[in-house]
Amino acid sequence: MRAPSLLSVYGTLFLALLFQLFPWSGEGVILRPDFMLVVLIYWLFRAPYLCNIGTAWVAGVLVDLATGSLLGQYALAFTLTAFVALFFQRRLVLFSSFQLLFFTFGLLIFTRLSILVLKLFSGHEPPNMHYFWPVISGVLLLQLMRFFLGPITQSTSNEAN
Amino acid sequence: MLKGVHQKLEPQQTPAFFVRGASPFSRMVLFCALSIILMAVDAKLNYLSQVRQAFIGGLHPIERIANIPSEFIRDFRKYFSVHNQLVQENYTLKQQAFEDAIKLQRLNTLKSENTHLRSLLGGDMPIHPRAVLGDISHTGRDPFRNVVVVNRGSQHNIQAGQAVVDAKGVLGQVTRVYPFSSEVTLITDKNLSIPVQVERNQLRAIAFGQSGNTLDIPYLPSNVDIKIGDKLVTSGIDGIYPAGLAVATVTKINQDPKSPFAKIISTPTAQVSHHLQLLILELPELKEVERNPAENEDDEPTNTTTVKEAKPDART
Numbered sequence: 049m050r051a052p053s054l055l056s057v058y059g060t061l062f063l064a065l066l067f068q069l070f071p072w073s074g075e076g077v078i079l080r081p082d083f084m085l086v087v088l089i090y091w092l093f094r095a096p097y098l099c100n101i102g103t104a105w106v107a108g109v110l111v112d113l114a115t116g117s118l119l120g121q122y123a124l125a126f127t128l129t130a131f132v133a134l135f136f137q138r139r140l141v142l143f144s145s146f147q148l149l150f151f152t153f154g155l156l157i158f159t160r161l162s163i164l165v166l167k168l169f170s171g172h173e174p175p176n177m178h179y180f181w182p183v184i185s186g187v188l189l190l191q192l193m194r195f196f197l198g199p200i201t202q203s204t205s206n207e208a209n
Numbered sequence: 210m211l212k213g214v215h216q217k218l219e220p221q222q223t224p225a226f227f228v229r230g231a232s233p234f235s236r237m238v239l240f241c242a243l244s245i246i247l248m249a250v251d252a253k254l255n256y257l258s259q260v261r262q263a264f265i266g267g268l269h270p271i272e273r274i275a276n277i278p279s280e281f282i283r284d285f286r287k288y289f290s291v292h293n294q295l296v297q298e299n300y301t302l303k304q305q306a307f308e309d310a311i312k313l314q315r316l317n318t319l320k321s322e323n324t325h326l327r328s329l330l331g332g333d334m335p336i337h338p339r340a341v342l343g344d345i346s347h348t349g350r351d352p353f354r355n356v357v358v359v360n361r362g363s364q365h366n367i368q369a370g371q372a373v374v375d376a377k378g379v380l381g382q383v384t385r386v387y388p389f390s391s392e393v394t395l396i397t398d399k400n401l402s403i404p405v406q407v408e409r410n411q412l413r414a415i416a417f418g419q420s421g422n423t424l425d426i427p428y429l430p431s432n433v434d435i436k437i438g439d440k441l442v443t444s445g446i447d448g449i450y451p452a453g454l455a456v457a458t459v460t461k462i463n464q465d466p467k468s469p470f471a472k473i474i475s476t477p478t479a480q481v482s483h484h485l486q487l488l489i490l491e492l493p494e495l496k497e498v499e500r501n502p503a504e505n506e507d508d509e510p511t512n513t514t515t516v517k518e519a520k521p522d523a524r525t
Contacts, residue, residue, distance in 0.1 A: 065271070066271060066274065066275050067275075068350070069268070069271060069272050069275040069350075070275045070276075070278075070279070071275070071276055071279055071346060071347030072347070077348065077352075100233075100236065101233060101236040101237055101240055102236065102240065104240075105240040105243065105244065108244070109247070113261060113264045113265065113268075114268070114350060115349070115350040115351040116261075116349065116350070116351060116354075116356070116385065116392055117351045117353070117354075118248055118251050118252060119247045119248065119250075119251040119257055119261070120243075120244040120245065120246075120247030120248035120251060121244075121248065123240070123243070123244040123247065124241060124244035124245065124248070127237060127240040127241055127244060128237070128241070130237075131233055131234070131236075131237035134233040135233060166248075167353045170248075170252070171399075171400075172353040172354070172399070173353075173399050173420050175352055175353060178352075179352055
């Protein structure tokens with residue numbers, strides 16, 4: 049497996065920003081995954097030496113600016129998520145595919161909840177349950193990324209050797 | 210020999226384990242602090258609005274690129290829309306235009322009569338704002354707010370605070386202006402309130418946005434004279450929304466015996482999700498307090514129509 053380059057990390061992050069800016073409508077608005085976050089999580093898992101908490105913070109600020117929300121909300125939520133992801137990153141080798149899926153699910157829920165708390169503190173009203181749909185589409189997106197960009201951990205290739 | 214084995218390992222094979230830099234915890238603390246500072250600065254001070262404007266301005270080309278696929282699909286659909294449907298639409302529009310033309314003739318006479326009567330009484334002239342036509346480029350990306358983004362910005366002389374209407378009624382107000390786009394907060398947003406008047410009995414109140422695309426009129430006594438089906442129109446006392454525009458229809462009244470106030474729920478008349486165009490009304494000029502009526506008559510010609518579309522020199 050080729051080691052990922054810095055270009056591929058920032059290239060996919062830029063693509064994610066583009067998708068985030070895409071004008072979604074109808075059902076798409078509800079189901080749209082958090083592209084930036086999922087791409088971030090993928091690289092945090094796979095190459096934490098290229099994409100770290102700082103990258104997560106910058107991506108969060110970009111999302112803040114793009115959504116027009118209070119600056120720093122998504123940045124804080126992304127930072128916290130990146131920390132949790134990195135905290136367990138060394139154990140990912142031991143995770144089965146299903147466990148990894150479950151862990152990503154938990155991470156995405158965690159981000160959504162922290163954004164919810166921050167938004168409620170800044171005086172927004174609670175949204176309905178549609179708010180959590182992007183978690184599921186996010187997990188699916190990560191599976192797609194694993195399929196197209198390569199597996200997250202090298203455990204399988206090591207076993208093959 | 211053991212050394213040799215170690216040397217064969219490339220750093221990329223196991224970097225995740227050993228190449229880490231500063232500890233994640235210290236990084237997390239640093240960036241959390243930065244975010245909290247950012248939030249405080251953005252919420253309490255106004256330094257960052259410039260940054261935001263510059264960023265959204267810079268983002269404009271990327272946004273245009275992201276918009277290309279959906280625009281293409283829309284154009285494609287438009288091209289292949291059924292001929293029959295267009296003929297039908299043309300027919301109804303023609304009929305509508307004919308009816309409106311008759312009404313407009315009456316309106317002009319009424320308007321001149323009205324100005325004449327007002328000048329006789331020495332009253333102030335009603336506001337006739339001009340308007341700019343805008344396209345909705347997308348509904349906001351933040352699920353917590355009821356906003357739409359329009360493709361007119363500070364380059365088209367849009368200012369924050371301008372009222373936004375569609376053919377059916379008031380939609381909301383411009384809250385943020387970027388170089389090529391602006392953000393319109395809808396009247397159903399929790400942070401927006403609008404002064405209204407019940408059309409039937411001229412009762413004045415203030416309506417607040419509520420979740421679930423409705424408006425709430427709080428602080429009215431439980432025996433207030435409002436019925437289901439009453440039409441709410443703008444009262445015009447705020448100087449932002451011109452008087453008499455349709456806002457909402459009362460759909461539900463809950464009278465709780467324990468509460469001294471009635472809970473009045475209404476649904477907005479304007480339909481955001483049904484079309485792509487809307488009108489951004491110009492802010493009324495701040496009038497000087499002392500002005501004699503004769504001057505007023507010169508400033509406000511009798512034949513201005515209430516709303517004019519994107520023609521810069523349309524005012525006669």
